[in-house]
Amino acid sequence: MAGLVEVLYSFCIGQPLRPKISSPVELGSSIKVVSELTGLPLGTLRAWERRYGFPQPTRPEGTNRRLYPSEQVERLRLVARALKQGYRPGDVMSLSSAQVLALVKSETEDRAAPRGRAIADVPALLDLLVQDDVKRIEDELRLAAAALGAKRFVTELAQPLAVAVGKAWSEGKLAIRQEHVMTECLTTKLRALLSSHEADEGAPLVVLATLPGEPHTLGLQMVALYAALSAAKPRLLGANTPAAQVAAAARAFGAHAVGIALTPAADPVSARQGLKSLARALPPTVALWVGGSGARGLGKLPPRAEVVDSWPTLDLALARARKAS
Template sequence: MDAIAQQPTGIPIAEVEQATGIARATLRIWERRYGFPQPGRDARGERSYPQQQVGKLRRIAELMAQGYRPGRLVQLEPAELAAIEAPAPGALAGRAHAVAAADDVVLDSLRSHDPVALRQMLELRIRSAGLAGFVCDELPRMNAVVGDGWSCGGLQVFEEHLYTETVQVLLRAHLARLPPADAEAPRVLLATLPEESHGLGLLMAQAMFMLEGWACTSLGVRVPVGQVVSAASAFEADVVGLSFTASANPAHVQRSLEQLRAELPAGLPIWCGGSSHIVVRRRVPGVQHVAHVRDIPAMSAPWQDRLARRISAASSAG
């Protein structure tokens, strides 16, 4: 048995670093960003990790060495991690190389602190892929590359913030150029609840809703549950859309969603996207999971049919 496995009070962070090969700075970053690992504290106030978490970290380190990304791995249970099979030789390496080559300019512009180059590159990708293609395909991949760079210590916090802010400013500029929604269009209210401070996913959803012709009202981030309820009534929302990242506290997410569902009218749908464990796997009753922003057009189909009927009825009446 390993020496570290014999310590009943938990394993110090220095020994966890040695046992897993994951730098202690990375462990602290994951703790803040993903909510895992969740160390206790020893008598001196230092981080101390349960053996089960160390075992999970070892498996995560093995999978990262095979090319998997940590952002997804830390959300899985140990049994799920154990079930992941090794990729075919060179498969993940080839994919990782292709992604890295495609996104070198993103990381280079961030590391060289060149926001002009970053914005120009993002503009080119929007022109090439179209706004929907950029939001559904380009942006999720770039988000993962930048997020992994930050979580592994390859990017500084301010560099990740530069990326996020540049993307948000650019997306808002493009959304402002879209034609206004029809007066009879379905209405969506977008927000994040108090436990979620990240707004990029919300903005990506707004782009897809607006491209589908929805009238969108976004309240931004950290909106109290009661205010979401009041706004849904004030704006006569047909759908309430929320977003949660993996870093949001799962217990808080669960409570807030249950409260929101109880206080909103029973017939008002709640659509919830993002990578929170609660949203993806536990599923709060009465809350519909949006697995990816590209699913929004298909989910919008019933409302688009309703819009077509409204317009047809208005034309007949005229």
């Protein structure tokens, strides 16, 4: 009867009945809400839609809003859990929610530390390195990344560990092979985390490299992951890259900043000359950052170069570059 009354009322006032529209809650959640619920960046969600065909938001008729059904949000939560445990998007994106859930449960049971056990700290990992126990090192790094989260893993474990390993090697407490093993273990873990958290869309875009004569890239890997976790887009060029090629990459990629890493082993004269050449070759709108433990030992830098050698100063530099981009 109520339906007939609505039809008669509509006929009398000369206006067609409006179809009942489902509420936003019934249709799904916005991309911003999904990002907050899952911890996945907006750019990552959009990139996965293009690359993997999931998630698949709906667009209600007459709007451009992207709404994600609740079942997709739940699956994204499970995918996010899998990524924190070290899996890559390609490993889990084709799996059903039930399969991902089984995977993360199994991984948690296999990798969970015994009750009361602390995450391995720097001294414990150094002891394992002295014992050449690479398998345990890999296990402990994976557990630490899952427990701490990617950003804390970088700032609270990976960076202090790298410094401690370098110091122990310089004091003759570690062999070169052991220093190399830990570097590779950390690099492998950092690259896996970067693959899991990097989004196609990010700002600012930062080109990261070392100049000729500087072969060490572990610091670049840490900065790249930290930048990605801060919604920036890192582009790694690697070690021993000529200044002219760094500048060419910055132009080709449309970079907002270039970061150059230096260790204390770098030759100061060569490093200053390379930075001067790079400063001249870079477009005037591109910021030039100099980081690493050897940055402050260079003395006078080109006027446009900025020392960025700590996580707080990197946060500030990223914020300025993002605002200018």
